[in-house]
Amino acid sequence: MDLIDCYYNVRQHTEAICSPLQTEDYVVQPVADVSPPKWHLGHTTWFFETFILKPYFMGYQEFDPDYNFVFNSYYETVGARVIRTDRGNLSRPSVADIFKYRAYVDKAMADFLCAEPSADVKELLILGFNHEQQHQELLYYDIKYILGNNPLFPAYSKEYKSPRIAHVDAPWISIAEGVYEVGFAGDGFCFDNELNRHKVYLNAFQISPNQVTNAEYLEFINANGYHDFRYWHMEGWAWVNDNKVECPMYWHFIDGEWYNYTFHGLEKVNMEAPVTHISYYEAYAYASWRGLRLPTEFEWEVAAPQFKWGKSWEWTESAYLPYPGFSKAPGAIGEYNGKFMVNQKVLRGASEATPQGHERLTYRNFFHPNLRWLFNGIRLAK
Amino acid sequence: MDLIDCYYNVRQHTEAICSPLQTEDYVVQPVADVSPPKWHLGHTTWFFETFILKPYFMGYQEFDPDYNFVFNSYYETVGARVIRTDRGNLSRPSVADIFKYRAYVDKAMADFLCAEPSADVKELLILGFNHEQQHQELLYYDIKYILGNNPLFPAYSKEYKSPRIAHVDAPWISIAEGVYEVGFAGDGFCFDNELNRHKVYLNAFQISPNQVTNAEYLEFINANGYHDFRYWHMEGWAWVNDNKVECPMYWHFIDGEWYNYTFHGLEKVNMEAPVTHISYYEAYAYASWRGLRLPTEFEWEVAAPQFKWGKSWEWTESAYLPYPGFSKAPGAIGEYNGKFMVNQKVLRGASEATPQGHERLTYRNFFHPNLRWLFNGIRLAK
Amino acid sequence: MDLIDCYYNVRQHTEAICSPLQTEDYVVQPVADVSPPKWHLGHTTWFFETFILKPYFMGYQEFDPDYNFVFNSYYETVGARVIRTDRGNLSRPSVADIFKYRAYVDKAMADFLCAEPSADVKELLILGFNHEQQHQELLYYDIKYILGNNPLFPAYSKEYKSPRIAHVDAPWISIAEGVYEVGFAGDGFCFDNELNRHKVYLNAFQISPNQVTNAEYLEFINANGYHDFRYWHMEGWAWVNDNKVECPMYWHFIDGEWYNYTFHGLEKVNMEAPVTHISYYEAYAYASWRGLRLPTEFEWEVAAPQFKWGKSWEWTESAYLPYPGFSKAPGAIGEYNGKFMVNQKVLRGASEATPQGHERLTYRNFFHPNLRWLFNGIRLAK
Amino acid sequence: MDLIDCYYNVRQHTEAICSPLQTEDYVVQPVADVSPPKWHLGHTTWFFETFILKPYFMGYQEFDPDYNFVFNSYYETVGARVIRTDRGNLSRPSVADIFKYRAYVDKAMADFLCAEPSADVKELLILGFNHEQQHQELLYYDIKYILGNNPLFPAYSKEYKSPRIAHVDAPWISIAEGVYEVGFAGDGFCFDNELNRHKVYLNAFQISPNQVTNAEYLEFINANGYHDFRYWHMEGWAWVNDNKVECPMYWHFIDGEWYNYTFHGLEKVNMEAPVTHISYYEAYAYASWRGLRLPTEFEWEVAAPQFKWGKSWEWTESAYLPYPGFSKAPGAIGEYNGKFMVNQKVLRGASEATPQGHERLTYRNFFHPNLRWLFNGIRLAK
Incomplete structure (x- = not known):
């Protein structure tokens, strides 16, 4: 083309x-x-x-x-x-x-x-x-x-196709200890934050082939997870309490049932779908409550070829930091990424909103840990 | 009709x-x-x-x-x-x-x-x-x-007729000491806050037949009035400094000249027109700098038949308080006025934006002392 | 001396x-x-x-x-x-x-x-x-x-003498309509805000010979007065909700009983004593709930010779404004009072904390309507 | 003992x-x-x-x-x-x-x-x-x-011994690419955040044998570094502007000379001493202005045996995150460190305030990037 x-x-x-x-x-x-x-x-x-x-x-x-x-x-x-x-x-x-x-x-x-x-x-x-x-x-x-966030909950479009994500009935994926290469390699386009390709040492770890579902997340809600400080970062706990957070964004408890706003309007929560619109704080607390953890961005990048990804950005444990040898381009274009490299968390993968062809194994998305309006999700590691 | x-x-x-x-x-x-x-x-x-x-x-x-x-x-x-x-x-x-x-x-x-x-x-x-x-x-x-407040300063309508207010070449109006009646009397409509008609005792006072003009107000600006705490209430002084106020709302100093936004777009300030879009704090500071004062709402009501009014609401020294015998109507309609009767200042008159037939000698408008987006103005008393 | x-x-x-x-x-x-x-x-x-x-x-x-x-x-x-x-x-x-x-x-x-x-x-x-x-x-x-506000509630001094205020078993005091003189007259000291002595016109009114007691105020609490917006100014209602106010300052509900902090430490509330440490918003809401009102400062000054006062500053309906002919002294001393004359309410009387000889019938105390740490109280009028 | x-x-x-x-x-x-x-x-x-x-x-x-x-x-x-x-x-x-x-x-x-x-x-x-x-x-x-922060600048103690740090006249220390072990090993005490000892892969890097001095930092100030957004993270730039930061904490420009508060009172800045009381944002901006960078905590740990450290905590580029296999102790003691592992930066080394025997090569100190009241400093890497 x-x-x-x-x-x-x-x-x-x-x-x-x-x-x-x-x-x-x-x-x-x-x-x-x-x-x-x-x-x-x-x-x-x-x-x-x-x-x-x-x-x-x-x-x-x-x-x-x-x-x-x-x-x-x-x-x-x-x-x-x-x-x-x-x-x-x-x-x-x-x-x-x-x-x-x-x-x-x-x-x-x-x-x-x-x-x-x-x-x-x-x-x-x-x-x-x-x-x-x-x-x-x-x-x-x-x-x-x-x-x-409009009280009339207008639909965006009844024709909008929500992604279908089938649960994979497979064991946890195991990755062996060792030196791995991460970062962008190849001829195509990448952002400056994906460079340079470099080696990292990973300990052995396991990662789930599936994202956490709404049903699984609801167990955390019902187990009073939003009210037990032990699962939360201190900042996360303050965030939950200051904002009176009780559930993912767009969820509403009406007449004894959970609804959420989708592009089709207000609908009952689809329990089989991956949970989305949760902050990093919530992702961390959920993992902590399960006795598990989030993967690092390098664990994710190394393991991702073995699982399906691309329907919602996955919070990682990694902070958004420069790769070895990272340098900013000169001028206004150079302001693109480097100036955000503090106090943000890396998300990996892509989402239903990502334009076709824009996703990439080495893509580093980043947001502040309290943000929920993006399409995100949780994949557990141990 | x-x-x-x-x-x-x-x-x-x-x-x-x-x-x-x-x-x-x-x-x-x-x-x-x-x-x-x-x-x-x-x-x-x-x-x-x-x-x-x-x-x-x-x-x-x-x-x-x-x-x-x-x-x-x-x-x-x-x-x-x-x-x-x-x-x-x-x-x-x-x-x-x-x-x-x-x-x-x-x-x-x-x-x-x-x-x-x-x-x-x-x-x-x-x-x-x-x-x-x-x-x-x-x-x-x-x-x-x-x-x-749009950086493109779009006109509302080129056909909009701005009011013309002619300067009256007349001495200050003198009102003698004595008991006067204020408040609404008659058969027509009035708001509950204009009732009951009652007697007040006024000391002798004088009131200007004209409102303060932009030219006069500019003297205050040029005399550094915005930077001299002596003319200001303590709260007004904090407001000026917190908001870095240097001139009336909608004024801009561009290439050595004063412009203001009007319904026709950005125009040079008309120096003969009454100053408007100033807070009570500014009105008070201006009067204080002149060694004069604002009238009370009762002084205004008693004197107003002797001057022209109606193009911009005039800040008074009076706080917005209930008249003797004031009582709220029952129900939601009763919430109309009484609940605002604290920390607000009374303005009297009417403005270019007041619908025809809505103005009234006894009308009590009220706003917080920091507000400037209404069409208001200054008339001095002594 | x-x-x-x-x-x-x-x-x-x-x-x-x-x-x-x-x-x-x-x-x-x-x-x-x-x-x-x-x-x-x-x-x-x-x-x-x-x-x-x-x-x-x-x-x-x-x-x-x-x-x-x-x-x-x-x-x-x-x-x-x-x-x-x-x-x-x-x-x-x-x-x-x-x-x-x-x-x-x-x-x-x-x-x-x-x-x-x-x-x-x-x-x-x-x-x-x-x-x-x-x-x-x-x-x-x-x-x-x-x-x-120390969780140990230390006593200031066990020797501190709390004032005793006997309930006066007398009818409401009635004052006739007419012109009255208010403001300081005489040779002694007064503050600039008490000058000049001047005439005011008062409508007929009645004023209580007693201040509102803790027992009476508790009826308002128990009648859910803090949770019914109808009795409050809009700003008062916001203040109650933002600050989660449920009772006067220093009150604590412990094991089914009301305690308050006094200079002797934490004690059961003395129900016969006048209520104190309430904001103007609360004083107004209480009066409104009773179907009554607070007196103006001039009503208070005219009627005060007929009742006992001096144990707690009494909120009035009056805003703190200059008297006719008020002018500031030149220089730093002149900053004394005038610059506070906006958004404050007048309190009249004196309190248990007022030094002997400092109280005066014409004394104008003033505070913002949300303040409660002063010794204040409520006297009703109608 | x-x-x-x-x-x-x-x-x-x-x-x-x-x-x-x-x-x-x-x-x-x-x-x-x-x-x-x-x-x-x-x-x-x-x-x-x-x-x-x-x-x-x-x-x-x-x-x-x-x-x-x-x-x-x-x-x-x-x-x-x-x-x-x-x-x-x-x-x-x-x-x-x-x-x-x-x-x-x-x-x-x-x-x-x-x-x-x-x-x-x-x-x-x-x-x-x-x-x-x-x-x-x-x-x-x-x-x-x-x-x-007391305007009288009282001395803490004239006997307080400020540390002397001699400039080392030595070339940059070079570390070869490869797998290194980091984290605590041994029998003594360490905090839970130093465990587990694990392997990391480092690219070849160089690190300075000296910390940045006040004289060097002053060049950044004089080069207008606090007023050029290109050197700052976006959050750092907002922090500088919101707080009107122009120099390290405790510095004052008086009559044309730089003073700083020390435990002996207000003294002229010792230009040979390492700069301290700067935020991570400032450390990053300084490095960026020099065309260099801060080391990661692992680079620091690997190189530290080759330089003198221990007089001021050194900001690293690393975010404070759990080591592989990190797990919280059960109960209140377990709250010790893990709950802080978001939005903080790791500092390595020790300071003049660190008690003798408390410092450790693997010690991970951590603070939010805006904090300056700790004794910190800058060591550059490339």
């Missing part, structure tokens, strides 16, 4: 994700971690305009200079115009204007890509695809949060 | 205020004091449905029982559905659905009002009109905040 | 209040409103040093220039030494050093007062006495808070 | 650290991370009383049952007595009472230790020694904070 086709596919998929939304759904930001869908639409466009069209496409005319204030994720104040620009406070640019912006940039990109770009630009372009794919995944998280 | 016409006029005016908006403008809530326009549209409708149609119109079918969660201004949690329902987080009901709701209730009200209502219902109806008129005024404040 | 004797009496009383304390009790500041006793000891001394000795006593040698940082109640930062100086964080100067400071200043004041001071200085001196007396009262509040 | 002597040595050292303090210094808690010295004195005593005397010494009479509320570090509320017990708010028990408590428990311990204790008790005892030694180190941090 050539670059233009790739470009259009990526861009089109973003719009397809948004197509079931009403205009109002594009605008709101119920919590700081969630961005309004219209911001995602604009920001991913701003990325191509700022890093490719403006520096490399001679004669390119910027769509609107003010958009830099709105869609630059690092923008705080410019000159004398000090204004609260929290994303969810901005009714303008309108959704229609942002779609115009997308069309304008897409047209320019198509013109630009008629000529074969240089290797440098090609690299930026592929980063731009991957950047937009990351926002596609975030769009699913954010849309679910926006609709799932 | 009969009741149906009154009803339609009030309802229509609300929608006329919103007509220049784009769908996205109806949704956002940049700060807690601002409500999304779509919430005002729904809440005023919910008022008629809840207090008139449901109890008094036999066979009335509620539009949607879930709307009670969304448009009841006192709603916090219902049953097991504990969810953050901050108004600005709700993308649904959509604007279109809320207009359907309005049309549905308006149709029912028209049917209901074919028969002459009882005196009780009539009283509720008139309260409903006044309630909706209060929300019309708030709509202007909220729309200005939503657009005026 | 001559000025030196007055000076010594005032100074000695401050130290007598502190005499039952242990060194550690002088140091802590459990909440922002409470100051450590050692700070009161230093600050009242700093007042005489700063406003009398340094400007008026030729050749006076300052005790320690650094003490200005510590005991100036307006100090925030000086030069490059930007340091957190919250009073409760300061272990130095030590209590012993502060007593040395007091002795040093007292010696200098005695020398200074050998010569008859000028009228100006005399005025400052008398302000200094009254200032120290206010801190004597605060010392009692603060000591009670410090000991009463 | 027998157990009784060990016990007395440990206990006596705690009191020796406190001996230069005035009573008031024992009481205050300027920030949440700092505990009042008297709390350390009580808590370490409570540890021996609770875990040894009460369960194992027949007939032992508890000193005061209420002390459990005060000195149990996990205590929040007991029964109906819900009271704010932040440590710095408690003036009682007095310092004298706490020394009585220590003497009482020491006497009982001496009696108890006349008989040879069981192996279990011996293990608890040694844990108690190490626990008290950790509090000895914290005492130094907390005392420095208490005195160093």
Whole structure:
């Protein structure tokens, strides 16, 4: 597939994700971690305009200079115009204007890509695809949060296909002690945080072929796990109590039964499905209650070829830290990953929201340990 | 004018205020004091449905029982559905659905009002009109905040007519010492907080025939008034410093000149116009810097027949407190005013946003002393 | 009594209040409103040093220039030494050093007062006495808070004499409608906020000859008054819920009985005594639940000659506002009262902690409506 | 040395650290991370009383049952007595009472230790020694904070010996790639977090024989390092800006020169000494500005035999995580370390405040990345 086709596919998929939304759904930001869908639409466009069209496409005319204030994720104040620009406070640019912006940039990109770009630009372009794919995944998280925290519980789309994950009736997978190689190797794209490929020493361990199910997790709830400090990190325990957490996000106990919000609306919890929308604190507490533990990211990477993965990001015990020899790219592009490498936890795998082709065995996702709005899950180790 | 016409006029005016908006403008809530326009549209409708149609119109079918969660201004949690329902987080009901709701209730009200209502219902109806008129005024404040805090500074409407206030070249108005009557008298509608009419004793005082202008206020800014604690209440001084306040709300200093956001967009400050969008703290500090003071609400009421008022609510020195013999109406309607009678300041007059016919010499508006998004102003006394 | 004797009496009383304390009790500041006793000891001394000795006593040698940082109640930062100086964080100067400071200043004041001071200085001196007396009262509040919030509930002094207030078996006092004079008149000392004496118009009202007792207040608790929003201001209701308030400060429900912390330690609540340590919000809610109200400060001042008062400050409905013609004294002394005239409520009377001779019919005490650590109470009106 | 002597040595050292303090210094808690010295004195005593005397010494009479509320570090509320017990708010028990408590428990311990204790008790005892030694180190941090944030900058003790660290004129230490063993091995005491000894794979790396000096760190300050976001983690950048950090803790720029608070009072910064009192964020930013990095804890452990360490805890890049096979001891003792294993950074080495004999090559100290009041430092790697 050539670059233009790739470009259009990526861009089109973003719009397809948004197509079931009403205009109002594009605008709101119920919590700081969630961005309004219209911001995602604009920001991913701003990325191509700022890093490719403006520096490399001679004669390119910027769509609107003010958009830099709105869609630059690092923008705080410019000159004398000090204004609260929290994303969810901005009714303008309108959704229609942002779609115009997308069309304008897409047209320019198509013109630009008629000529074969240089290797440098090609690299930026592929980063731009991957950047937009990351926002596609975030769009699913954010849309679910926006609709799932509305007291009317509107469905996103009745046609949405929830993934089916069959339980594997197999013993725990055993990995022998020894030196293993981890990190990205090969010719394709990877993020800077997956490099360099390097050796690690692993002790012998076992890892489950299955993720923890809702039924299993419910045993923890029913065993009063949310009220017993022994299973929790001290910070996790404070988090549970400050936020009065009693169950995974989107779960509601109504008339004696557990429901959860899904993209189809409010439904009874499917007990066979893997538990999701739990924080690292909860994942850890669950494992601790079972007398087990979470795998490290390297254990996960070494064992993953032996189990099915890819339906929900799996919390690992590993902190998000640089690999040996990690170095940041120069300039704005270099801000991509390194500056987040403190106080976050690595998740491995992929989720139902991950765009096709974006997943990778060596992919290192990362979130703060209290976050639950992503599609995540638990796989146990020992 | 009969009741149906009154009803339609009030309802229509609300929608006329919103007509220049784009769908996205109806949704956002940049700060807690601002409500999304779509919430005002729904809440005023919910008022008629809840207090008139449901109890008094036999066979009335509620539009949607879930709307009670969304448009009841006192709603916090219902049953097991504990969810953050901050108004600005709700993308649904959509604007279109809320207009359907309005049309549905308006149709029912028209049917209901074919028969002459009882005196009780009539009283509720008139309260409903006044309630909706209060929300019309708030709509202007909220729309200005939503657009005026957007870095694109979109105009609300180029057709919007800003009020012209001519400077009156007249001496200060002198009022003699003595007993005066204040509070509402007459047959028409008033809010419970304007009752009872009662006597007060006033010392001799003088009051300005004009409001303070932007030019006059700028002298205070240029005299470093925002940086001299002597003119401020201790709380005002903390407020200035915590919020780094340097000028009225909506003012911006750009390339050596003062601009402010108006309904037409960003414009140079009109120096002859009365200063507006200042907190009580600023009004007090300004007066203090001039060696003067704000009038009390009773001084204002006694003197107001001798000057022009009605373009911006005037901060008074008076705290918002009950009049002698004040008592709350029973039930939900009784919650209207009394529960706010602590830590708020009275403003007298009316503003450019006040619906025609809603203003009244005895009207007692009230806000916390730090609030600036309303259309307010300063009139000095001594 | 001559000025030196007055000076010594005032100074000695401050130290007598502190005499039952242990060194550690002088140091802590459990909440922002409470100051450590050692700070009161230093600050009242700093007042005489700063406003009398340094400007008026030729050749006076300052005790320690650094003490200005510590005991100036307006100090925030000086030069490059930007340091957190919250009073409760300061272990130095030590209590012993502060007593040395007091002795040093007292010696200098005695020398200074050998010569008859000028009228100006005399005025400052008398302000200094009254200032120290206010801190004597605060010392009692603060000591009670410090000991009463310690889980060991240590007694302040078993010799402390709690006031006895006999119930008066008399009808409500009726005051006729008319013009009355309020505010300070006479030759003695008063604070600037009691001036000028002026006329007010009062409607006819009735006021109780007794304060509300603990037994009466307990009826409100038992009638679920803390859980019924109808009796509360909206802000009061938020305060009750945010702080989970269920009873007056210092009350504890232990094994089915109500105890409260007193200067003798933890004791059963004396049901005949007036209720105290309640916020304005609670006073208002109680009155509202009884179908009655609090008096205004002017009603109180007019009626007070007909009832006994002076054991606990009585919340009034009045906001703390300037009297007609109020003006601030120039300079630091002028900061005394005016800058607090927003968002506070007036209390009238005096309390068991008020130094003898400091109480006055026209005295205007003022606190924010949520504060409970002062000795306050409720008298009803209608 | 027998157990009784060990016990007395440990206990006596705690009191020796406190001996230069005035009573008031024992009481205050300027920030949440700092505990009042008297709390350390009580808590370490409570540890021996609770875990040894009460369960194992027949007939032992508890000193005061209420002390459990005060000195149990996990205590929040007991029964109906819900009271704010932040440590710095408690003036009682007095310092004298706490020394009585220590003497009482020491006497009982001496009696108890006349008989040879069981192996279990011996293990608890040694844990108690190490626990008290950790509090000895914290005492130094907390005392420095208490005195160093007092605007009078009182000296702790003029006799205090600051460590001298000679610069080593040697090349960077090179460690070859390969498998290494880390973690505690041997018979002596270690904390549970140092187990199990296990293999790790290290890439080749180099590490500096010296810690970064104040002079070197000042170059970073002068190069505007605190104002250039490129060197910082995103969280570090927010921390710098929210807290207006411009230099290490205890540094003050006075009349054109850098001073810092030491145990001798305010002194000019010794430019040859290692920089200390910097957060992990600052350590990382400094390394990043130099184009270098911090070592991991395993790199440190492997290389440390080749350099001098022990004067200030060295921030590592490693997150504080469990070693392979880590498991918590059952019961309260088991809460010791595991529950902190999230969002903290490992520091290796020891500091001038570490009690003699308490340091260990495999010791894993850990703090949140923003904390600066401990004695820490920077060693670079590449």
